[in-house]
Amino acid sequence: MRALILILLKDLRQRLRDGTLVIYAVALPLGLAFLLNLVMGGSAQRLDARYGVVGLPAFTEQVLRPMEAAGHIRLSRVASAEQGRELAGRGRLDAVFVGGPEPSAAASESSEASRDPSAGSPEPASAGAGSIEVIGSVDAPVAVQVARELAESYAAAERGERLALSVADAGPEAVPDLRALPEPIQLRQDTSLSVRQLDTRTYHVAGMGVFFLFFTVMLCVAGIFAERDSGTLARIMAAPVPGSLIMAAKLVGGVLTGLIGMAVLIVVSGPLLGARWGDPAGVAALVTAVVLAATGLMAVVATFTRTAEQAANWQSVVATVCGIVGGAFFSVGQLGGLAAFGAVTPHHWFMEGLADLRGGGSVALPVTVLLGFAVVGIPVALARLGRMARA
Amino acid sequence: MPVLEVTGLRKSYKDRLAVDDVGFAVGEGETYGLLGPNGAGKTTTISMVVGVLARDAGEVRIDGRPHDTASTSTKSVIGYVPQELALYPDLTARENLRFFAGLYGMRGGEARRRIEEVLTTVGLADRAGEAVGKYSGGMSRRLNIGIGLLNRPRLLVLDEPTAGVDPQSRTAILDNVRSLACDGIAVLYTTHYMEEAERLCDRVGIIDGGRMLAEGSPRELGAPDLEAAFLQLTGRALRD
Numbered sequence: 001m002r003a004l005i006l007i008l009l010k011d012l013r014q015r016l017r018d019g020t021l022v023i024y025a026v027a028l029p030l031g032l033a034f035l036l037n038l039v040m041g042g043s044a045q046r047l048d049a050r051y052g053v054v055g056l057p058a059f060t061e062q063v064l065r066p067m068e069a070a071g072h073i074r075l076s077r078v079a080s081a082e083q084g085r086e087l088a089g090r091g092r093l094d095a096v097f098v099g100g101p102e103p104s105a106a107a108s109e110s111s112e113a114s115r116d117p118s119a120g121s122p123e124p125a126s127a128g129a130g131s132i133e134v135i136g137s138v139d140a141p142v143a144v145q146v147a148r149e150l151a152e153s154y155a156a157a158e159r160g161e162r163l164a165l166s167v168a169d170a171g172p173e174a175v176p177d178l179r180a181l182p183e184p185i186q187l188r189q190d191t192s193l194s195v196r197q198l199d200t201r202t203y204h205v206a207g208m209g210v211f212f213l214f215f216t217v218m219l220c221v222a223g224i225f226a227e228r229d230s231g232t233l234a235r236i237m238a239a240p241v242p243g244s245l246i247m248a249a250k251l252v253g254g255v256l257t258g259l260i261g262m263a264v265l266i267v268v269s270g271p272l273l274g275a276r277w278g279d280p281a282g283v284a285a286l287v288t289a290v291v292l293a294a295t296g297l298m299a300v301v302a303t304f305t306r307t308a309e310q311a312a313n314w315q316s317v318v319a320t321v322c323g324i325v326g327g328a329f330f331s332v333g334q335l336g337g338l339a340a341f342g343a344v345t346p347h348h349w350f351m352e353g354l355a356d357l358r359g360g361g362s363v364a365l366p367v368t369v370l371l372g373f374a375v376v377g378i379p380v381a382l383a384r385l386g387r388m389a390r391a
Numbered sequence: 392m393p394v395l396e397v398t399g400l401r402k403s404y405k406d407r408l409a410v411d412d413v414g415f416a417v418g419e420g421e422t423y424g425l426l427g428p429n430g431a432g433k434t435t436t437i438s439m440v441v442g443v444l445a446r447d448a449g450e451v452r453i454d455g456r457p458h459d460t461a462s463t464s465t466k467s468v469i470g471y472v473p474q475e476l477a478l479y480p481d482l483t484a485r486e487n488l489r490f491f492a493g494l495y496g497m498r499g500g501e502a503r504r505r506i507e508e509v510l511t512t513v514g515l516a517d518r519a520g521e522a523v524g525k526y527s528g529g530m531s532r533r534l535n536i537g538i539g540l541l542n543r544p545r546l547l548v549l550d551e552p553t554a555g556v557d558p559q560s561r562t563a564i565l566d567n568v569r570s571l572a573c574d575g576i577a578v579l580y581t582t583h584y585m586e587e588a589e590r591l592c593d594r595v596g597i598i599d600g601g602r603m604l605a606e607g608s609p610r611e612l613g614a615p616d617l618e619a620a621f622l623q624l625t626g627r628a629l630r631d
Contacts (some may be wrong), residue, residue: 006493010479017481231475235538238441238471239494240463 003241007249008256011223015257024216025261026268029208033273036204036329049143052078052087055099056132059154064097067150081133088135094143097151100131130158198355202275207328209265210290210350214319216261217294218302220254222315224385225308247385251295251378258291278357286353286363289370293346296377297322303384327351346373392455393418394546394577395440400449402435402601409435411601413449417546422568422578424592424609426585426621429630432601433581434474437550440579441471453546467495470544470576474551476531477538480524484515484534487523488541495542505541513537514563529560536564540571547571548579553587565591585618599625 015021051073053060060075068075076093078084084096132151136144198206224247227233236246266283269275277283301318302311323329325338326347335342342348353366393416400413410432417423427433438444440451442460451458458465478487488509492502510516513533523531536552549568553561568591572578582588588595589609595617596606604624605612613620 003494006490010482010490013486014479014481231473231477232479234438234441234443234473235471235477235491236494237443237460238466238469239491240467240496241494242463243460 004245004249008253011253020219024212026264029212029265033205033208049073049094052076052084052093052096054078084135088137091139094137094140095147096135098133201273205269205275206354210347211323211328213258214294217254217258218298218315220257221299221302222308222311224250225311254295262287282357282363285367289367290346290350293370293373296374299381300377322347396452398450401447409601413603415596417577420575421593422572424588424595425581426595427598428625431599441548442466468545470539470547472536472539472549472552476535478523483520485519491538492541509537529556532556546577550581589617597624
């Protein structure tokens with residue numbers, strides 16, 4: 001046992017000195033998660049859209065000012081539709097609301113908002129006397145979409161009020177027997193699916209974490225080959241230490257390095273990137289299981305190769321393919337028919353487990369599957385590594 | 392009773408016979424040279440002797456006790472210096488020694504004392520805190536040998552320990568080996584340099600094609616022109 005700890009500590013010291021642990025286990029996952037968040041919009045908690053408005057005092061006071069006060073938008077008064085078109089075209093504003101006669105003041109019973117994201121070719125929001133025209137910038141599709149929704153919602157509310165007033169003016173005889181009408185349709189929302197989803201930040205950190213975990217573990221396992229090539233493995237095997245213990249130490253080194261890397265990643269990703277991992281006990285179980293699974297899988301792959309380079313190459317291929325198919329980079333739904341293969345990757349079960357945790361569910365199934373990878377992989381790897389070393 | 396006794400050793404890789412019926416013995420204080428061209432089977436023989444490689448047939452005894460890849464008690468009395476520089480370049484010389492001392496069960500003050508002794512013996516005491524990656528070839532060779540001495544071995548196995556070192560380091564290494572033999576350690580030594588074998592070895596065995604071709608003292612085998620005898624036995628054809 002003492003020899004195992006000695007080999008383990010020596011390996012960890014080497015990994016720290018050559019920077020492997022810091023680069024693969026912490027810097028790369030965090031850096032890539034940060035970039036992915038940036039590119040895919042995960043970092044945008046607030047809309048922070050830049051809107052302009054021409055006219056529309058009621059719409060401005062009722063809708064836009066409260067949003068501005070809440071910090072979701074920045075609002076500017078624009079003198080004319082032409083100026084708004086120019087500002088949106090140059091990207092100075094994301095969208096400009098241009099009022100015709102106010103819908104509330106207009107006789108029109110419908111007021112519809114629409115938008116064309118191409119600046120300079122806007123469509124009027126309403127064909128009636130009152131209208132809201134949304135002029136959008138091509139560079140801000142999300143902000144333009146939100147602007148359009150705001151205008152449509154406002155117009156719909158106006159329509160509802162106008163309809164109610166019309167009915168009231170027409171007198172009770174114009175009102176149909178409400179009891180004869182069917183019950184109004186209730187909109188219900190099943191929140192279980194959305195609750196089971198990881199937020200973008202956590203998703204990317206978790207995905208990159210599990211992706212690079214395989215590389216961290218890979219370097220430890222491939223270290224057996226490096227030691228064999230340098231002669232240090234022969235020297236260790238010539239020492240009075242059982243051979244099985246030497247190989248076990250190498251695999252435990254992979255497990256320990258993986259656990260340290262994931263732990264650091266989880267701890268620092270909260271304050272740095274705003275990742276929310278869920279119940280610590282469940283996360284700990286999932287992380288332990290996925291690290292064991294990664295070690296087993298990478299070790300087995302290594303035993304089918306002859307050199308450190310071959311091992312690293314094949315392990316990289318397996319880690320990358322499993323990462324993609326397992327949903328470490330993007331949702332498996334985007335993979336079409338290939339999504340079915342995700343279920344045979346540890347990545348998939350780790351991400352599933354985190355989603356289950358978020359939904360308040362149990363991680364028993366993902367943890368069991370992940371441990372299954374380890375239970376199959378680690379003994380096979382130990383047996384094959386022992387034979388390889390003595391051959 | 393010899394410290395090392397090898398009989399009928401055999402090892403094959405798939406259909407290639409690497410070592411075939413090799414036998415020899417090394418007594419206390421004796422230096423035995425295993426000589427042979429590249430690919431003759433020297434390193435394979437040594438790997439089986441130190442218990443790193445499983446043999447197909449034959450027997451290895453250390454102080455009369457059977458010895459194989461799983462024999463931890465006999466491994467503890469063998470010092471092994473492989474042909475490669477089996478060192479960790481990211482670690483310092485002292486850290487390298489501490490790691491291997493730990494594997495041989497040394498700890499605490501005993502380990503510290505022995506490490507300093509070895510560092511002094513191989514002339515690296517003043518550079519012990521430097522990463523081995525910064526060492527010259529000669530310094531690395533000396534440290535490589537030093538690790539083999541850590542456990543005060545009964546049998547020291549050196550596989551081409553002077554390959555690629557300068558004359559100063561080579562002289563220092565040979566002096567060390569000679570003095571270790573004088574202290575009663577049995578030494579098994581492989582080399583390509585015939586003059587080294589003549590100077591150092593009490594007996595030599597010439598091996599080629601996995602078989603022992605001749606065995607005896609350097610004088611019996613042709614010294615002072617051991618090289619001529621070697622070429623006569625192994626031929627002049629170039630080896631891979």
